[in-house]
Amino acid sequence: MKKLTLFFVFAIACLSIHAQQALWGAGEIVSPQINSDNTVTFRLNAPQAVKVEVTGDFLSPQKQQTSFGLVDAPGTAKLKKNDKGIWEFTTPQPLSPELYSYSFLIDGCKVTDPSNVYMIRDVASVTSVFIVGGGRADLYKVNAVPHGSVTRRWYQSPSLGLTRRITIYTPPGYEESKANYPVLYLLHGMGGDEEAWIALGRTAQILDNLIAAGKAKPLIVVMPNGNAVQEAAPGESSLGFYKPTFQLPKTMEGSYEKAFPEIVNFIDLNYRTVKAKSGRAIAGLSMGGFHSLHISKEYPDMFDYVGLFSAAILPDKENTSPVYMDMDKKLQVQFDKHPKLYWIAIGKADFLYKANAEYRQRLDEHKFPYKYFETEEGHIWKNWRIYLSEFAPQLFDK
Known part of the structure; x- marks a missing residue:
C-alpha cells in the first residue's frame, strides 16, 4: 500500500513538473x-x-x-x-x-x-x-479610473420576428445613481455585429477614460446588431457556431431602419434615460453610418445628435425602400427641427471619400449645417476609434 501511494505521489509530481515545463515553454518567446x-x-x-x-x-x-x-x-x-x-x-x-x-x-x-x-x-x-x-492610444487602455459596466441584453423585435441581442455600456456609478442618463446609439459596419464596437472600437475604455477626464458627459451607449436577419453575433444565437459572413440579406433595404424604434423603446423602458430628443444621439461607421443617416431623418424627433463615420452613402437610385424615398424632403424636415450636431468624418484615403464629399455638397446646396472632420488613411478601425473619441465629447451640451 505504501509503495502504491509513493507511486501516485511520484506520478502526480511528474505530471506537475511536465505541466509547469509546458507553461515555461510557452513563455520563452516574447x-x-x-x-x-x-x-x-x-x-x-x-x-x-x-x-x-x-x-x-x-x-x-x-x-x-x-x-x-x-x-x-x-x-x-x-x-x-x-x-x-x-x-x-x-x-x-x-x-x-x-x-x-x-x-x-x-x-x-x-x-x-x-x-x-x-x-x-x-x-x-x-x-x-x-x-x-501614449497620446490618443491611452484612451484605448484600461487605466486606473472608475469603470462602467458592459452587459448583453435581449429584446423582442415584432417587426423583424426575432428576439435580438444588444450590447449596452452604462457609465461609472450608474448602478448607485438615481439620475437619468443620455444615450448614444452606436452602430457597426457591414459584417459586424453587436460585439464590434465593444471589441474593435474599444468603446468601454474610450468612454471610461473620457468621462474620468471630464471630457465627456456620463452616458449610456447602446450597440445593437445591425443585421436585420440575425438574432445575435455568430456563435451567440440559436444557430450555434457558424462562420461569419460579410454580406447578409436585409442589411440596407429599410427593414432595420423601420424596426429601430423598438430598440429605443426597450432602452427607455429598462434604463434610466433622458427620454427626449435632446438626450439621444445616433452614430455609426460605414453601413452603420448609412443606417444613422436614414434612421435620424426617418424619425426627426428622436435624435438631436447624428454622427456619420465613413458613412456608406448610396446613390438615390439604389435605395428603393420607402424609407429612402424623398431624401431631400426628409432631410429638410430633419434640419428644420435644428439638430444640435450633425457630424461627418472620413479618411482621405477612404474608398467612400468621394461619396461623402458629394453628400456634403448636397447638404451645402440646401444650407443644412454640419461639422466636418477629416483624417488620414482609409476605411479602418483606427479612424473609427478616433471618430468616437472626437464625437463623444461634443454630445449632450458637455
Whole structure:
C-alpha cells in the first residue's frame, strides 16, 4: 500500500513538473515585444518553415481589389530565422501610439501569434493585437479610473420576428445613481455585429477614460446588431457556431431602419434615460453610418445628435425602400427641427471619400449645417476609434 501511494505521489509530481515545463515553454518567446524606443519585435518558433512574414496595420498599406473597388490592405514584412529556428522581425521605425492588429504568414498560411493571447475578431478574421501607448492610444487602455459596466441584453423585435441581442455600456456609478442618463446609439459596419464596437472600437475604455477626464458627459451607449436577419453575433444565437459572413440579406433595404424604434423603446423602458430628443444621439461607421443617416431623418424627433463615420452613402437610385424615398424632403424636415450636431468624418484615403464629399455638397446646396472632420488613411478601425473619441465629447451640451 505504501509503495502504491509513493507511486501516485511520484506520478502526480511528474505530471506537475511536465505541466509547469509546458507553461515555461510557452513563455520563452516574447512576441510582440514593445521596445523602449517604441519599435516592436515579433518572434515565432517555426524551425521547419521556409518563409515567415508578418502582416498588420502597422505596416504601409497595399492596394487590394475588392467588390467595393480598390481598398487599403495591410502590408507585409519578412522575418529572419536564427540558428535556433526562431524567426524575428523588428520594425525599422518606432510605431506611433495606437492599437494595432497583426498575423503571421507561415509559408503562405495566415495564423495568429501563438505567443500573444490577445486577439480580436473582425467578421471572420481573427488577429492578434497590441497597444503602443501614449497620446490618443491611452484612451484605448484600461487605466486606473472608475469603470462602467458592459452587459448583453435581449429584446423582442415584432417587426423583424426575432428576439435580438444588444450590447449596452452604462457609465461609472450608474448602478448607485438615481439620475437619468443620455444615450448614444452606436452602430457597426457591414459584417459586424453587436460585439464590434465593444471589441474593435474599444468603446468601454474610450468612454471610461473620457468621462474620468471630464471630457465627456456620463452616458449610456447602446450597440445593437445591425443585421436585420440575425438574432445575435455568430456563435451567440440559436444557430450555434457558424462562420461569419460579410454580406447578409436585409442589411440596407429599410427593414432595420423601420424596426429601430423598438430598440429605443426597450432602452427607455429598462434604463434610466433622458427620454427626449435632446438626450439621444445616433452614430455609426460605414453601413452603420448609412443606417444613422436614414434612421435620424426617418424619425426627426428622436435624435438631436447624428454622427456619420465613413458613412456608406448610396446613390438615390439604389435605395428603393420607402424609407429612402424623398431624401431631400426628409432631410429638410430633419434640419428644420435644428439638430444640435450633425457630424461627418472620413479618411482621405477612404474608398467612400468621394461619396461623402458629394453628400456634403448636397447638404451645402440646401444650407443644412454640419461639422466636418477629416483624417488620414482609409476605411479602418483606427479612424473609427478616433471618430468616437472626437464625437463623444461634443454630445449632450458637455
